[in-house]
Amino acid sequence: MPWYLHIALRHLFPQGKRFPFFTLMSVTGVSLGVALLIIVISVFNGFGHEIRTKIADTYGDARVTNGGILYDPDSLVASIEAQEGVTRATPYANGVVMLLFRNQPLYPIIEGVDMRSDEELDKLASYMTLGDIDDFDDDSLLLSSGFASQMGLLPGDEVDLYTPLMGLKLKQSGGDEVLLPRLLRIAGIYQTGWQRADENTIIGSLRLMQDLYDLGDGAHGLRVQFGEGLDAEEEAFTLTQSLGRPYYARTWMDSQSEFLSVLEFEKRMMFFLLFFIIIVSAFSITSSLLISVIRKTREIGLYRSMGATSRQVSACFCFQGLLIGVTGTMLGFALGFLVLAFRTQITQGISSIMGVSSSMKEIYAFSYLPVHIVPFDLVVISTLSILVAVLAGLIPAIRAGKLKPVEALRSE
C-alpha cells in the first residue's frame, strides 16, 4: 500500500488510540444521510410498488381489444393463452351506467368480470372490506368504497341500474320497446388502495354486462396476465404483433402513464431534497479535514522533507475523504437495512408512544409499511455519497498539497 494511503488510514483509524472525534462525526454524518436516503426511497418505492401492483391487479398486465366488440372472446382467450409468456386471459366488458338509490342518481364506471375465472374472484375477495364474495352473482354488484360511502350504500341494499342501451332501444323501436331498469343487490364493498379504482367504480358479472350492453356472448376485451417478472410492455408488443390487426394489447402502464410519471417525479424530488443531507455532511467532512490539515501542518512539512511530492500529500487527504465516504456509506447501508427490517416494530413503537392508532389500512389500504428495494437506487445513492465525500476532501487536499515545506515545518 502506498505510504500516503497508509497514513490516511492511520489518521482516521489510529492504532491503540481512541477513535478520533472528527472521524466519528464525519462518518456519522454520511451514515445518517445514506441511511435516511435508503429508508425513505425504499419506503417510497414500496408505496409505488404496492400501488403499481394494485393497478396491475385491477387492470391486468395488459388489455386486448379490437376497437369494438369481441363476439367470440373464448376462441381469442384460447389463442392468447397459447402464447408464450401469457398465464391467463379473461374477457371483460366495461362502460358507464346510472345507479339510482333513494332517488339519488350517480354515474359510475362498471366493470364486468368473468365469473368462471376463480382467479378473478379470488382477487376480488382479497380486496373486499364488507360483504362476502360468495354472495356475488349475476344479480348483484360490488361497490368501490368511495362510491359506496358517497351513496350511503351497504351490503344487502338494493339499487336500480339504468344503461345507455335503454334510450337506444326506445329510439330504435320507435317507442314500442322499453327496457326496464335492473334491480340489483349490493353483495359487497371493496377497496384496492388505488384511488382511481376506489372512487367511482363498481363491479358486476360479465353476464350482467352482456345483458346491459346487449353483447350476446361477446366482450369488450380480454384482460391478460403475463408470467411473473416478465416485462409487460415487451410482452404486450409481442402479443400485438402476433395477433395482428385489428387487435391491440395495451399495458396498464400505457393507460396510467400520467399517474406513473407523477410517482416517478415525486420519487426524484424526494431523492433530490434528501440528498442535501449528504451535501451538509460533505461540509462537515471538509471542515474536519481542513482542521486536520492545520493540525498536521508540521507533519506535512516532515513528509515533504522526507521526499513526498505535493500530489502524494494531496492524495493522503483526498483518500481520507474517500475513506470517510466509503465507511459512512457502508454503515449507512447497515443502519438503513436494519431500520427497514424492523420498520413494523418501529412504527408500532412510535404510534404507541404518541398514543395514536397505527391502522395504516384505514388510510393507505396497506396493513404494513411497504418497502421495495431497487438495486439501481442503492448504486446511485452509494456512488453519489462517495463522490460527494471525495469532492469534500478535495479542498483540504489541495490546501495540504500547496503548503510550502519550510513554512509547514516552521508552523506552530
Place this chain on the structure above:
Amino acid sequence: MSDFILEARSVQRSFESGEKQIEVLRGVDFQLKSGQSASIQGESGSGKSTLLNLLAGLDLPDGGDVLWKGESIDGKSGDVLSVLRGSLIGMVFQSYYLVPELRALDNVMLGGRISGKVEKIEERSIELLERVGLGDRMKSLPATLSGGERQRVAIARAMISNPRILLADEPTGNLDETTGDSIMEMLQALCREDSVALVLVTHNTAYASRMDDSWHLKQGVLELSERVE
C-alpha cells in the same frame, strides 16, 4: 565535477518583516565532502535553521546556489526536489516530528516508504531500531516514548533511506545533557559506520568540536572556524 556532496555558493536569503527587509544570509559559502561532518553554530535567530532548510532544498535562496553532488538545485520544481531529497538527504529535527498515530517501527518504515526505498524495509527498520537501542520499543506509540527515545526513532527514520547526507537541526535541543550526549554519540557512530555526511546545527560547543569542520554564522556570514585535516 565538484568534490563536494553538498555545497552552497554565495547564498542569500532575506525575509520581510512589516515594511522592513531582514537579510538573514548575505552570501554564504559552504562545502561538505562525502562522509565528512560539519557543525554550524551561531546565536539564536542568526539563520542556522534557514541555512539548513536551504541546504535541504526545503526553501530556495534569493541569490546564490545550492548544489547536491555538484549539481545545482536551482530551477528544479518542488516535487523534483522532494524526490531527489528523499534519496539523498535525511533530516533530524529538534522536535522529532514523529507521526503520533504510528508505532515506532511504522515511523521508521515511513521514511523508507516515502523515499521509495522499500526493499526489505521491515527488516532494515528493525535493524536500525536495534542499532539505536530501541529493539524493545518498536511497537510503542510516540506518546509512550521519552524525549530521547523519540529522537532515536527520528534518527532511525532519517537513516532508513540510506541517505548520503544527514542534516540535524539541534537534535539534542530538547534533551537533558546525559541523554543529549548519548544521542550525539549514536548519531556520529551511525554516520561514521554508514559513511554519511553530517551537518549539525547546534548551540553546544562540545558537540560542534567533534565535527570535522566547525562553521560559525554571524550577521548573515558563515565562517569556517576550524577544520580537521
